[in-house]
Amino acid sequence: MSEAGSAQLVEDGSRLSIRGDWTLEHVARLATLCANLQGKIAADSRIDARAIGHIDTAGASFLLDLAGADPARIDVDRASTRKLIAAVSRAENAPPAKRRRKDRGFIAILANVGQTLDDIWNDAIALVGFIGLILAAFARSALDPRRWRVTSTVAHIEQTGLNALPIVALLCFLVGAVVAFLGATVLKDFGASIYTVELVGYSFLREFGVLLTAIMVAGRSGSAFTAQIGSMKAREEVDAIRTLGLQPVDVLVMPRVLALLVSMPILTLVGMLAGIIGGAAVCVITLDVSPLMFITRLHETTGVRHFWVGMSKAPVFAFLIAAIGCLEGFKVAGSAESVGTHTTSSVVQSIFVVILIDALAAIFFMEINL
Structure with missing residues (x-):
């Protein structure tokens, strides 16, 4: 002692x-x-x-x-x-440190705006780089078919596609009914209620079918991707995959991207049909339009190009939602709070990107008269 x-x-x-x-x-x-x-x-x-x-x-x-x-x-x-x-x-x-007064004025607002813009820019750069990694993984797998993980891909197709069919169909059916009801109410004053058929057809074939489906997939599947990969990152399972000599992009990302590329067009088709059926139900009930008349007018006035415009956006949305969901999962720092934060960020980013791309696509197709 x-x-x-x-x-x-x-x-x-x-x-x-x-x-x-x-x-x-x-x-x-x-x-x-x-x-x-x-x-x-x-x-x-x-x-x-x-x-x-x-x-x-x-x-x-x-x-x-x-x-x-x-x-x-x-x-x-x-x-x-x-x-x-x-x-x-x-x-x-030593003299006591002066307590810095927190600025809550105009300078603080500018600082917050600048920090937000910097975060958006960094997220965009990270997303572009991650998309490059995914494309490189696809190129490697195309040259070596043994890299394809069929079992995992099929399981994710069931999770993102089959299990999501009821909620997507119900949502699009209800929105289709609302669009038809509003259209019939407004067009009735002009004696043009029959044009509600074209309103429902155009809106769901070109925009609402794929957009509503993408938003539902972003909130359901994109968040699930982030939570799953984030939990693995928190438990150091991603590091274990690297230790085994495997690439996390090949094992975790590619099956999810492929699954969503398969599921999204199918869900979009179901959403289009459900929305049109919902609009048809309102037209039959409120406008005294028979189902046969609705189908005939829809066939005569709505070109198939509107269908392909909507379907062409489905794979793009699917790829971006899957990429953002997986990227946010890899950003998890290792705690449950981080998993929740990045899951929320995944949903917000996915919905924002989907709406942004949809707006740009609408302008593009309008300019080329498609």
Whole structure:
């Protein structure tokens, strides 16, 4: 056990001799010792600490109290002890840090806007790079069919496609009914209620069918991809895959991308049919249009090009949703909170990108008169 520190006045009180260990272990004894010595030490007396044992910051602080906060009055032999006392002296004499006032004004708004724009730019760059990795993985797999993971791909097709059919069909049916009801209500004032058929057909074949499906897939499958890969990242399973000599993009990303590329067009077709059926139900009930008349008018006035315009966007949306979902999963830092944060980010980014691409596609097809 170490010897507790001691102090003794010598030479008629002109010098204070220090011995023993001045450490945190003996802080109670040292505090009592220093309290008893206060007032007995002359202002110009020296503190002889050359025979001191072990010392830490607590002991150095007590010595400075005895020396009147003047490290020059303390005599020591070891350079390490001298540096420790000097460091404690600087820390005790340092002025208190000024608390920076949080700016909540215009500058703070600009800073937040700038930070947000920088985050968006970094996310865009990361997404472009990740898409490049996926395309490179596809190229490698095309040259080596043994890389295809059929079982995993089929399982994800069931998860993203078959299990999502009921909710996509119901959503599109209800939206189709709402669009038809609003169209019939507005067009009735102009005596053109029959054009509700064209409104429902155009809207769901070109836009609503694929857009509603993409939003549902982003919220359902994209978030699931992020949560699954994020959980694996948190449990260090992704690192284990790399340790086995496998590429996480080949094992985790490609089956999900392929599954969504297969499921999305099928879901889009179901969404188009469900939306048109919902609109037809409203037309039959409110406009006294027979189902045969609805189908005949839809066939005569709605060209097949509208169907292909909507279907052409489905694979693009599927690829982007899968890429964003998987990328956000790989960004998980290792905690449950991070999984939740990146899952939310995945849904928001996917829906934003889908709507942005859909708007650009609408302008493009309008310009080429398609």
